[in-house]
Structures are given as structure tokens and as C-alpha cells.
Amino acid sequence: GAVVSQHPSWVICKSGTSVKIECRSLDFQATTMFWYRQFPKQSLMLMATSNEGSKATYEQGVEKDKFLINHASLTLSTLTVTSAHPEDSSFYICSARLITQYFGPGTRLTVL
Amino acid sequence: QQPVQSPQAVILREGEDAVINCSSSKALYSVHWYRQKHGEAPVFLMILLKGGEQKGHEKISASFNEKKQQSSLYLTASQLSYSGTYFCGTEPSSSNTGKLIFGQGTTLQVKP
Numbered sequence: 001g002a003v004v005s006q007h008p009s010w011v012i013c014k015s016g017t018s019v020k021i022e023c024r025s026l027d028f029q030a031t032t033m034f035w036y037r038q039f040p041k042q043s044l045m046l047m048a049t050s051n052e053g054s055k056a057t058y059e060q061g062v063e064k065d066k067f068l069i070n071h072a073s074l075t076l077s078t079l080t081v082t083s084a085h086p087e088d089s090s091f092y093i094c095s096a097r098l099i100t101q102y103f104g105p106g107t108r109l110t111v112l
Numbered sequence: 113q114q115p116v117q118s119p120q121a122v123i124l125r126e127g128e129d130a131v132i133n134c135s136s137s138k139a140l141y142s143v144h145w146y147r148q149k150h151g152e153a154p155v156f157l158m159i160l161l162k163g164g165e166q167k168g169h170e171k172i173s174a175s176f177n178e179k180k181q182q183s184s185l186y187l188t189a190s191q192l193s194y195s196g197t198y199f200c201g202t203e204p205s206s207s208n209t210g211k212l213i214f215g216q217g218t219t220l221q222v223k224p
Binding site: 042057093100106 | 114144146151152153154155156159199201209210211212213214215216217
């Protein structure tokens with residue numbers, strides 16, 4: 001139980017384009033999901049908290065107009081990286097809350 | 113504020129034991145332990161709640177001392193599969209959002 005999927009698992013895009021990443025809880029409902037960013041050999045950096053039916057809460061320093069989050073249902077949250085630039089290249093991981101946090105497999109974004 | 117994990121890295125032989133510590137400057141409601149292998153998402157190991165409890169699963173156990181705001185993860189008779197980076201995620205007592213603040217990670221390498 002408590003399985004979270006993420007799609008796509010990797011994506012390569014050109015600078016200036018937008019990329020959408022989906023996070024789904026497969027066998028439970030999650031009113032709260034989280035989006036993290038992780039650089040090589042570093043810890044998980046929380047970007048935002050996604051709440052179903054309401055606006056996401058962004059951590060300090062995270063541009064909400066650049067990282068658009070939508071939590072459309074109790075099993076789906078999406079992160080859209082708008083006008084991506086090479087410095088946005090990273091490993092993005094979502095998690096869904098069910099007492100603890102269960103993580104998706106992550107999406108590796110490479111912006112050329 | 114990010115909890116501090118120690119040690120930063122440890123190398124073991126199969127069958128040896130290890131302890132990973134997690135210390136916070138904030139009062140904690142819970143501590144969550146995860147293991148992450150390279151290129152993969154963190155996998156949930158266990159959660160410890162306020163109340164000073166100790167938990168175990170086979171050869172991996174953990175304790176939580178809420179007065180000291182510390183938690184320790186115990187790995188006994190380590191196996192090759194235990195290799196990876198271990199993160200503690202702390203939930204402050206003042207928080208009701210489910211947000212976790214992760215430590216910087218402890219890299220564990222188990223050699224044959």
C-alpha cells in the first residue's frame with residue numbers, strides 16, 4: 001500500500017519551454033502533497049505544499065509564478081516549471097501525506 | 113531549522129552494526145526515517161511519535177527522545193541492501209501542516 005507515482009520519470013527540454021510533472025497517489029487519497037527538489041548528494045529541499053482544492057503554499061525563495069502547482073483532486077497534484085532554464089535542471093520529487101510522507105520515484109529534468 | 117545528522121558517512125562490513133543520530137533545535141512532534149538509494153526516491157522506514165517511543169522492524173530500529181529532541185536509527189547485522197543515504201525528517205511540535213524538515217543525510221556503505 002501507499003504507492004505514489006510520478007510522470008514522467010525523466011524529461012529533456014529546451015530553454016524557455018514549460019514542463020509539467022504529475023504526481024499521483026495510487027491507492028490512497030491525499031489532501032496534502034509536497035514537492036521537493038534535490039541536487040546531487042544533497043538533502044531534500046521542500047519547494048511547496050500542495051493542498052487539494054486550495055492554493056499551494058510555497059517555501060521562502062521559491063518563485064510561485066515559475067513553479068505552478070495544481071492539486072486538482074485527492075489523488076493528483078501537478079508541478080509545471082514555466083519558462084525553464086538550465087539552472088532549473090534537477091531531480092524533482094513529490095510526496096503524498098498519509099500519516100507520514102510517501103515519495104514518488106522522482107523526475108529528472110534537464111534543460112538544454 | 114534543519115536537523116543535524118551524524119555521522120555524515122559510515123562504511124561497514126556485512127554483519128556490523130551502525131547508529132545514525134538526528135538532532136533538532138526545535139521541539140518535535142515526530143521523527144520520520146527514510147533510506148534513499150542513488151537515483152531513486154526516498155523509501156519510508158519508520159515514524160516515531162512524541163512520547164519517547166522506540167520502534168523496530170527486523171534488524172532496523174529507532175528511538176526518539178523528545179526531551180533531548182533527538183532520534184537515533186539502529187542498524188544491526190547490516191546487509192549489503194542497507195547501503196544508501198539515510199535521512200531523518202522532523203515535524204516540529206508547532207506545525208500542523210505535515211511538513212517535514214530533512215537532515216542533510218548520512219551515507220551508509222556496506223561492503224562484503
